[in-house]
Amino acid sequence: MKKKRISITDIAYALHVTPSTVSRALNGGGKVSEKKRLEIIALAKELGYRPNPIAKSLLENKTHTIGLIIPEFTHHFYSRMLAGIESVTSKAGYQLLICTSNENQNQEIKSTLTLLDARVDGILATISKMNDKFEHLQEVLDSGTPLVLVDRFSEEIETPYVISDDFKGAFSAVEYLCQNGCRNILHIKGPDNLSTTFNRFMGYKEALRKHEIELNEHLILEGSDPDLFEKITSCMKNHPLDGAFTYSDYLAFEIYKVASELKIPIPEQLSVIGYADEPISTYINPTLSTVNQQPFEMGVLGAKYLLNRIHDPTIAMETSRVETKLILRESCRNLNN
Known part of the structure; x- marks a missing residue:
């Protein structure tokens, strides 16, 4: 049998006071003696009274x-x-x-x-x-x-x-690749229409510009492309890639799969950095460098x-x-x- 929820009216009836007196006592209102307030609080606790959140929200408009x-x-x-x-x-x-x-x-x-x-x-x-x-x-x-x-x-x-700060996050990743000798850096972009995609791409471009590396449109791929695996494969076969920066760690994993198939060692021949610091980044081999967004x-x-x-x-x-x-x-x- 379902247990009845204790109400303010039940407490008022037991103590022979009005429901409004009980309400004032429980909510810290005035016009209730300290002795009566403590008596009401003690009985409410004993009976397991819990405020009705719906009634409270109506009263407070919250x-x-x-x-x-x-x-x-x-x-x-x-x-x-x-x-x-x-x-x-x-x-x-x-x-x-x-x-x-x-x-x-x-x-x-x-x-x-x-x-x-x-x-x-x-x-x-x-x-x-x-x-x-x-x-x-x-x-x-x-x-x-x-x-x-x-x-x-x-x-x-x-x-x-x-x-x-996706711009700075992407910039720091690509700059690290540049500082460690990478000149042909693949970038796999995120979904269209997202500010995060735009900002990470801008960070990629700015790092190349700072290190006087010409932007190569052939090294920019769309992560949403249904033929992404084939596009990465073609890119690795036709360009001397030595670095890669991807919109996400999951897209970086696509690079790992292609590199494994083509027997391109990571990081000896290809350095890879992902984004987001997902758990996958520590599970794959070699473990993936990435950008943590906090x-x-x-x-x-x-x-x-x-x-x-x-x-x-x-x-x-x-x-x-x-x-x-x-x-x-x-x-x-x-x-x-």
Whole structure:
């Protein structure tokens, strides 16, 4: 038999007081003697009373709930970002409602509207890779619900952002390759329309420019190309590659597969650097050099920005770039050693 939830009315009946007196005592209100307040609190604890969150949210016009939309859970990056967010929101007394878009814009729109219908106090989101509509995000802002976007940037929406410094991250990776003798550096780009793809490509180009290496369009491939394996194979056969920088660690693994097939040793003949510091980077052989975006720190900062906006909607909007870290492992040769 289902156990009945203890209510304020039950406590009031047991102590022969009004429900409003119990409510004031439990919520620190006035006009209740200290003796009666302690008596009410003691009985509430004894009976296992828990406040009704729905009634409380109606009274305060707050749900103490934050909506989160991320592309997926499977990538280590998003799980670490989620851990950072939750480390802040849980301490602040907020619950998370988590939705995934699966990199699908229609699912992202549906999730956004669901969170608005749930009357969340604010929304944290990473926009999907194929996003070309932003009316749903503008609807969030128009409703007065605070919104902070994390990881990916769009000029279409004026709201606080927390992103990693992908330009510097890519620049540091490619500069390291250049400093260690690489002159023919392959780059595999990320999905079109993403700010992260653009910024990492710009970092790649700037590092080449600094080291006076001419940009070779034949050494730039699209990671979304269904014939990517064949394109990498052709590139390795027809160009004297000595370095590679990829949008992600998973794309770097594609280079490993081709290099193995063509019997090109890493790093003796080809130095490789990926991006994101996914667990795969330490599992493959040789271990993969990569760029760590500090996703936990991004999540922490994004959550703090959102809570600040919830508590004070008038505070200035900010765009914060989290520093990246170049992680050097076995896939890069080092001429200094």
